[in-house]
Amino acid sequence: MKKYIVYIVILIVGVTLGWLLFGGSSEGGNHNHASETAEGNKMWTCSMHPQIMQPEPGDCPICGMDLIPAEAGAEGLAANQFKLTKNALALANVQTTVIGNAMSIDNTIILSGKIAENEKSNAVQVSYFAGRIERLNVNFTGEKINKGQLLATIYSPELVKAQQELLTAASLKENQPELYKAVRNKLKLWKLSENQINQIEKTGVVKENFPVYATVTGTVSEKLVEQGDYVSQGQALLKLANLSTVWANFDVYENQISNFKVGQNISITTNAYPNEVFNAKVSFIDPVMNPETRTITMRAVLNNNKGKFKPAMFVTGKVQATEKHSEQQLSIPATSVLWTGKRSVVYVKPEADKPVFEMREVILGGRVGENYQVEKGLNPGEEIVTNGVFTIDASAQLQGKKSMMNHTKEIIESFSTPKAFKEQLQKAYEDYIKLKDALVKTDANKAKESAAELNKSIELIDMKLLTNEAAHKQWMQLIPVLKEGSADMAKTIDVDVQRKFFKTVSDHFIKAVQSFGINEVTYKQYCPMADSDKGAYWLSKEKQVLNPYFGDMMLKCGEVKETINNN
Template sequence: MKKNIIYTAVALIVGLLVGFLLFGRDSGNKSTNSDTHEHSEAAAQMWTCSMHPQIMQPEPGDCPLCGMDLIPADAGGEGLALNEIKMTNNAMALANVQTMVVGNTSETEENALVLSGKIMPNEEANAVQASYFEGRIEKLNVNFTGENVRKGQLLATIYAPALVAAQQELLTAASMKASQPALYNAVRNKLKLWKLSEEQISQIETSGKVRENFPIYATVSGTVSEKLTEEGDYVTQGQPIVRVSNLATVWAMFDAYENQISQLKEGQKISVTSNAYPNKEFEATISFIDPSLNTQSRTVSVRATLNNKEGILKPGMFVTSKVQVAKSTDQQSLISIPATAVLWTGNRSLVYVKTNPDEPVFKMREVDLGPKNGDMYIILDGLSNGEEVVVNGTFTVDAAAQLQGKRSMMNTDGQSEMDPTDHLAGIERLEVPSKFQDQLKAVFDDYMVIEKALVKDNSETPKKAAGDLLKSLQKVDMKLVKEEPGHSHWMLLDKELQQSALAISKTSDINEQRDHFIHLSAHLINAVKTFGINQKVYVDYCPMVKDDLGAFWLSTEKEILNPYFGASMLRCGEITDEIN
């Protein structure tokens, strides 16, 4: 009986212990598993680059390709419509992406006329400091462009043989002053014509010594905008030494349309805002209205003068002016945008519109361009008053859209997989001088050195060849393509080619070189297709580059030699076009 009781007690204890081990541990495991699950979800968060979406890292930081701040991988498409692209503020700053609100008549303030324009130096405050006499520059006190100078400051010292002879004449005439006063006065006046002061002339006469070197003083205060000579140069009388710009006041140049002229007059007060300082208003006065109307754009130039003593307004900045006018029900709303905002693909003109006023979200849109006035295009269709468009860094935004498979200049359908002929559709050959084609051919030759090195998995040669390509780009004379759209088109392509080549020249990482080679190839294909290089070339395409997004390159041979994979997939690709 005792044994049965003992056995029963032992069995009960063992049962309780086993139950605790099974169910207690399972409960604990549930809690642990729950924590682990939450932790794994947090750990599963990946971070990517808005400009290089192929970059995936488990924690925030900087992009290893461009240095931009990484964003949560799932945040890039959160709340975005089809084919919209989102960039970080840091990416915007590094790529120098600038936007501008378009429209000449505000929809929210019917009694406000809004004009778009640019800051320019005040030409009335500019001066050229010239040499008053012939001689050799012994000392130049201006060391660099951008240096500030004050009125009366010593700019240069010149050795002037003619002045040496004139001083000797003065000393001789001074000794005969009593008997030959006319001669004496004539010699003194001769020195005054060379901008010598009465004090300097009297000092020479009193000392009886001939000075060999003479000073040149600044006649205005300002900033040196251009050095026109160097020490040791021989200058003639009247030859400019330096150009000085006084930026204490600047001009804001606007274009007003024909139906707006009656609302503007000289002396009228206006308020001006800049993209650089959107929350700051500058008071200005209309100082000039062009008496002639541009018959092509139907606009007149309007100039306003702004106080810039703080030096925060820089020439070239985009500005917007708001002019209070009488309410009008029949006032026509016209829109103009800078030429830098437009991407051309043959007959198509494209811009990037900021679709979210509070976030850097953009989407490509096709527009109809009207006549060009200076650096501005009139928009006939495609944009509305108050919309915000990218006016600087447009190619960079487009490149980001390409990498993310969104609708872009080279991917018109916005599919994940690029159509290998999309980027060639509509591009027409422009007539340019053969000299320009020869200069572009030199750029192409340097490009081929990079390509052949990447085919051989060589990462050292592309660095030097990219540097040579930059030098070849600098030798391309844009004056040879004066007419639109060739001039503007090449300016945009040249900027993008330089950025891609510079990026390749700064890295020995072959994967980074190949990433930048994608953009270099895309823009060079556009250039060769548009301008020609007097040589037959092939456009090759590999659909497997960038995780099956695909990429193009140029080749001189029918044989496929893939620069994006090298020996690992040397024959991957196909010829999509021939450029003759």
């Protein structure tokens, strides 16, 4: 009995101590309360549309997919913003700087260029008589050729006949000296030397295979024939480049042209010889601008007797600007720029005290020293990433945000379009909408019929109405794909195949509407899950999203990306 009393006393003491140590403390209660609060503040988002943030689980209002818990700390961020942890920033050695107006102290302009062959020294080795190449002594491109070197041996029936004529004329030269002289001159025109002609005449032996000797010294830049080929008189055998001098061609931006003149000193460096500086002078400035790159070519001639410069080698030129600009211009470090095709992007830190970043597209001017001039896209006082830019971009891509790799925004030029052309494009747009509606309903037969109507409408659009050269060029780029894509859709009743063609047709039709306009407002819509999660666009008359790529499967998956109103 006493034993049970002892056990009971021990139990009561343990419970009392537990209550004193834990039960009366508010820490546990606060912990539970905090958990409940955190759970109550949890946000829910869509894996395909991260801009969607809701305080409770449910379906995505865009695509209908189940919402998932949002990453902690993601609240309050814009659609294109993303956040990195302090550890990630430290590991990537991310550095930022606040930008302001600045100019290069020494007013030096840095240009990028390439080594090219000196066209003045280039030559073509030709065959001066017709025949078959019996032996070709040039083995490969890049081989050095010296003047007078045997290049090939050619069998020429015409030359055989001419030698026979020489022997005949030689026997009659006392009676017919003019004939004899004419035959010798004929052989000289075929580049036979006096010694060769005298040797034929002296021996009385007709040569069947005749040698071809190099008329210039140079390096073989291209072999145009092979052994056994038949060549005609005057046909090119080899292209030869004399690389004793080469050109250094540099691209000069439109706003830099006034800083250069012929005879100006330029310092040139290469990656191959980083510790050497080659001094030259500007020898030529192209009077015609490249309309696509908006640059002109500036040239310097380099001595290349030692063979250091190779055609296509990248070079950098430094030139002292002839004009000092009193007006300061916004500039950013070259290390902060990422290049994506024709576009340039940087990463901006919107708030100084938060590790939040977003991508920004910028338009750059010329390079001055280690900086690029900024024409558009940034403002003084903004903070940008200057080191670790690739790591930041990779993080954006992993989090599904806009990055260099997935940023495909394209600026479409719009034109003043003749009324008749716009009306014809409007008719094609109406047929396009019928095709889109048929795919929304997954009606392959109706889609086939509508695609045929669209094809006819596109065929009837008169491109001669576009008198603007740029507009005409834009339409000529779009029309082949529109015609071919709509024709291919009209050949099948497989709705999956139709939808694949519809994506291509839509991309080009959207460009057409953006460039030339129609007589009403239209909505450019986008589904990120179409085309195997690559995403696809289409046009619609209404804001309401009705997905032509999935139909009833995911009818409302998508969003309005742009309202096009250029009627």
